[in-house]
Amino acid sequence: MCSKTSITEILGINDTNLEILGNSKKIIKGVEYTVLSGRLTYTPNYCPKCRCKNEKYDIVKNGSQTVKVLFNRVNVNPLLLIIKKQRFYCKHCEATFMAETPLTDKGCFISRDVKKLIVLNLCEMKSMSLIAR
Ligand SMILES: [Zn+2]
Secondary structure (H helix, E strand, C coil), X not given: CCCHHHHHHXXXXXXXXXXXXXXXXXXXXXXXXXXXXXXECCCCCXXXXXXXXXXXXXXXXXXXXXXXXXXXXXXXXXXXXXXXXEEEEECCCCCEEECCCCCCCCCCCECHHHHHHHHHHHHHHHHHHHHHC
């Protein structure tokens, strides 16, 4: 068993706030997925809503929300990352917000990695049809 760091390094998951807790296989709609479960948490420096600095515990942890993020295939199985994202509460503006990760765009559940691959595939298909013509 490799260390948690090397798994995330191999997969290109560059988020030090993300802790991988386990992995398993799961069949969803007849497709076998490699499922990694993890937890995303950190102490925010400031509130993204009102921009106030997080001094003297102005921003507190406020539960968590589980999200699924789809990644490119690892060997033959698509990779699904199930992350428990930390939620925060700002005492200044009374807003709640979720921990963010550079792995996905805000509010999007498809990793940037997959989006990049789709764009690459589209470019390839276009050039192939051009070549054919
Ligand atoms: Zn705030």
